[in-house]
Amino acid sequence: MQLMKASWVEVEEYLQTSKAIVIPIGSVEQHGPNGLLGTDALCPEIIAHRAAAQANLLVGPTFNVGCAQHHLDFAGTITLRPSTMIAAMQDWIASLRRHGFERIYWLNGHGGNIATINAAFAEVYAELSFAKTPPEQALQLKLQNWWQLPGVTELCNEIYPVGHGAHATASEVAVTYAAYPEAQKQVEMTPKIAPMGEISHAYAYRQSFPDGRIGSDPSQANVEDGERIIQKAATALISEFTQFSD
Amino acid sequence: MQLMKASWVEVEEYLQTSKAIVIPIGSVEQHGPNGLLGTDALCPEIIAHRAAAQANLLVGPTFNVGCAQHHLDFAGTITLRPSTMIAAMQDWIASLRRHGFERIYWLNGHGGNIATINAAFAEVYAELSFAKTPPEQALQLKLQNWWQLPGVTELCNEIYPVGHGAHATASEVAVTYAAYPEAQKQVEMTPKIAPMGEISHAYAYRQSFPDGRIGSDPSQANVEDGERIIQKAATALISEFTQFSD
């Protein structure tokens, strides 16, 4: 079930059976010459929605804008400062806890979010930890990157043995192409495989990675590959989330 | 063009022709027994995407979670505190300005956001106003509620002369039904038309509005009505945004 398309009555009923929810979390940032700006938000959303269509699992709204300061020299990138993201995640979690959710599974689509998501978890936990008495309501916060769901990295490497890369990867572009075929873009990559390197601020980033890609050749991406990855990830998500829910 | 499905190269090209962008902004909150939790985010998104399909207009990601504290006693509602929302909007605006956007048109779907959106505008403008020299880069921030686009309120009142209401309105439910027919819910409303009243915190809200609706009978909503409203609003948006862009 997608929370965004459910009524409050339906969510209330769901809560009779489970205190767990999936929140897709991503970023809006450049993904090279043929990747979508929304890639990192769309991938976990696509996978979670697929899972929700195949199992009894509640998916919340997508936390779409994350930590992408290093991509700001490329048009269209939008970022939160980490401190803002922590505040926003606190509010989301406080809202969900208000309804009785006790297990919140953040399905992440962006490596640059990982630190801040974990910092936000600690910020929320700290409130419970400072209290002189144990919390009456349990709370478990889990971060999972979609590409690290069991079996997914293996599949991606199998499909793209060369030029999978680290940003604007062949696999994430494929996932979005499978879900939004009309958004496919034919672009020749120069160089074929992008360079690797270190990340700091946006001006340094662009010097190291002139077209935005890191280590990848995303021109390999296609709908069929994307479909395989989505299904693999969705199946793994169902399994992992089911375990997490109990 | 939808920014989420565009590449940075495409956004850079768009910026050669226009410095303006539409940001749909909404809320995730209960919308009565048959309305979707995502209604207020989905409505401006649906309308903006329709407009983008019919004209050269860039639509950014949807700012989906807004100010909905008063709905928190109904399952599924998610809110930001106003101070968090101001911080997040600051970051979105700073990001867009970084790329050269100078006119940001916020198409809003939620009455409860209006105050905080305007406060966020003032927060952003204040930074320019405190500076000892005029800003080198122009900035215009505009808020428009989709139901106040020219002609839309009139159409909604024409379609629903009775029981249109103030929250979980017949028209907003219709808009979401037209876009997501699979999410339609058949629920009998009791009472037929919900009460009117004042809003404060969530506990008081639920006492005044037991099933969440205010003044409405959204069981009147259907796909055909929604389609008419969407098209009316999209056409008006194109016209208003075009004028705003110049």
Place this chain on the structure above:
Amino acid sequence: MQLMKASWVEVEEYLQTSKAIVIPIGSVEQHGPNGLLGTDALCPEIIAHRAAAQANLLVGPTFNVGCAQHHLDFAGTITLRPSTMIAAMQDWIASLRRHGFERIYWLNGHGGNIATINAAFAEVYAELSFAKTPPEQALQLKLQNWWQLPGVTELCNEIYPVGHGAHATASEVAVTYAAYPEAQKQVEMTPKIAPMGEISHAYAYRQSFPDGRIGSDPSQANVEDGERIIQKAATALISEFTQFSD
């Protein structure tokens, strides 16, 4: 009773009879060539003090500096950022609640404050709404602009059928002149009636409104008009506040 001139013992006694208080809230900002910088703080203060002299009504200190970033290009304007104003209002409200006040009536003198006052209300309410149990202590926050007290706009339009305006209005200047006749300033207005327009940041504001006025001819203001308006507004405030208190 004016809180500022009362002892704590007197306020404690008042709380035996009522849990309601009026807080005048305004701004310190240019009001054109003949208007006082304090106009927006002084008007609600003058009206509330008049009401307190004629009825059993407690008036708190004046929240004098508000949101006036758009006036910063004119000397003497002082503004809070909206986020600061929210924090300050939170503290005022927390203080008043500590003593048992449950109904706080903010009598506002500045259009530019409206959004942030409402955002501050939502920030305060959110704390109650996030809580897992209903608040033990009731809370009602009300915003009223003095010029929208029943009958006041009508009177102003009757007195100033032409050139009442939108900022540095004839009526608000008259109110301050009636209370502080020694502060009257004779200035010829050029043009007689100021232009109308849109508001954004301070540099744009001054270009649109070179002497600060919007749409008004405040040279019409005089002590007698001001006195009529004050008394009309005070009477209306007494009536509305009495109702609010119950």
Place this chain on the structure above:
Amino acid sequence: MQLMKASWVEVEEYLQTSKAIVIPIGSVEQHGPNGLLGTDALCPEIIAHRAAAQANLLVGPTFNVGCAQHHLDFAGTITLRPSTMIAAMQDWIASLRRHGFERIYWLNGHGGNIATINAAFAEVYAELSFAKTPPEQALQLKLQNWWQLPGVTELCNEIYPVGHGAHATASEVAVTYAAYPEAQKQVEMTPKIAPMGEISHAYAYRQSFPDGRIGSDPSQANVEDGERIIQKAATALISEFTQFSD
């Protein structure tokens, strides 16, 4: 000149002759059985306004609510958290600097404000100090407590050799009585002279100081004494401010 009753044109003219301004800063807090809740804001305001009537000195609006958490167990007290007060003072100072003010003299009426005022100064200075180049615009922030203006403490001790006290002092009550004789309150003090002690939070405060006073017998206060103190302080302020302005 009082800024609140001046026009922006008059402040602009003043800035041709001086870059200095006085800001009265106080608190709204209990002042014992016969003292006014507004005492600490009113005293510096009264003195500064008197000075402004006798010399060419610009007085800004009164920063009326300060740091009074320790008085919160007495009805009517209103406090800012220190962090809020710092933010508000930053905004006031940023506004004044925008107009060209370079020397801001804070005439304080409340001992409990001293730490936070100095912290706010450091917060503002820090912004200049972090910058890689010296500030183009000078900035001098000065704190003066009205009772420490040259000669004032001596006068107070002379008038009240016994029972002047440390909070709700005979002298501050006298100052407010002189300015607002209608607000005088006849209350017998029990004990005649209040106890001395340490200050922490509000509950501990009330245990140590049951009627709010510290070390004082403010029933000695009268209009004539107040008038002497006001004039002494105003004269000293004119002299000190004149020196500060150059």
Place this chain on the structure above:
Amino acid sequence: MQLMKASWVEVEEYLQTSKAIVIPIGSVEQHGPNGLLGTDALCPEIIAHRAAAQANLLVGPTFNVGCAQHHLDFAGTITLRPSTMIAAMQDWIASLRRHGFERIYWLNGHGGNIATINAAFAEVYAELSFAKTPPEQALQLKLQNWWQLPGVTELCNEIYPVGHGAHATASEVAVTYAAYPEAQKQVEMTPKIAPMGEISHAYAYRQSFPDGRIGSDPSQANVEDGERIIQKAATALISEFTQFSD
């Protein structure tokens, strides 16, 4: 006992006997040509550790970086903004209260910290004061500057009758030399005794105090003097803390 070298079991045992703790708090800032950047953090740490070696007294970690914005024009200075320092002290205090500490004695090494430490105390107390019921757990926060421990100023003045000074004092340099003789620096002072003056931001500071010292001749400092001062201060601390603990 030093908390940093104790186990949690040992601290738990200590808490059976006392709810009090000493926190050395200082600054990292220039201390003239021969003083250590760590002087203000090291002095209270040295004294507290000496005391802990001679009595049953728990010393927490040193809060080493404080408010030193005015020294930023000298290499090596590190400062917190006052608002950051307040937040950090809140967290330290919340942590200590979590374990049952009720009396926290801050032994301070830096004049520039005093205002912000007191503001932080008020910030923490305010939380208790806003609450509708008295705190279940007592809290006493105390600030003591090491040079104001009974007898210490007298000793310093006796040892350095001339050129003790106000910053980079002979005595504080001596204290650090006694603890870290290897860090002694032989520098001739020019002028012999540094000038006195006012403090604002870092650029103004350096103009007034070209080598960083204020009013001092720290070339007088030596290990023997430092040792005497340390022992004097440690003895006074033991006595004062013992009284504070009860």
Place this chain on the structure above:
Amino acid sequence: MQLMKASWVEVEEYLQTSKAIVIPIGSVEQHGPNGLLGTDALCPEIIAHRAAAQANLLVGPTFNVGCAQHHLDFAGTITLRPSTMIAAMQDWIASLRRHGFERIYWLNGHGGNIATINAAFAEVYAELSFAKTPPEQALQLKLQNWWQLPGVTELCNEIYPVGHGAHATASEVAVTYAAYPEAQKQVEMTPKIAPMGEISHAYAYRQSFPDGRIGSDPSQANVEDGERIIQKAATALISEFTQFSD
């Protein structure tokens, strides 16, 4: 060179030769029955000071209190909220940049800090990335955990093939014992090797890890092992930092 024991003149001279600095960063938190509360701050400090004694490398003050909310149920633990830690690190970095430092190497002693340190880096970089022009001053922020310095993990595993563990590890306890032999504690571990598990808030932590250890038998720790580890780590640090500095 240790910054805390250097004068500003010496740091200024150092800056002629290098723009790089090491900042030890740790935590104050329980480390099981025989580990020191300061372990995570002391380890990087010990290693960095050893390196500074053997090479030309500047070590700043130790950022001693970090993110340790999960340990709060054990006496003596002190934590910052992640948002506070971000603010503090921003201030430290702003201070260092003010002096010309361009490369800041954070030698970390606590796994629980990693997320927040990286979030703080992104917060600082974001300021540069939002700017419309590239930074005039370079900035490189590096995080290294001392146990991940080349060769160190291998050495630890070699010394402690069994029961090295994940928190309160044999190796970190050994490092502190080597530096502070007087702080050694003889405690029998029950069970010999502590359990492994997941971390969330402090109450859950204590249930999973009753004496604080995770997976370790730190009773194996001794001075000789610690000395070997310190020297290995210091040598690796010198080498890595030298490369980082260029």
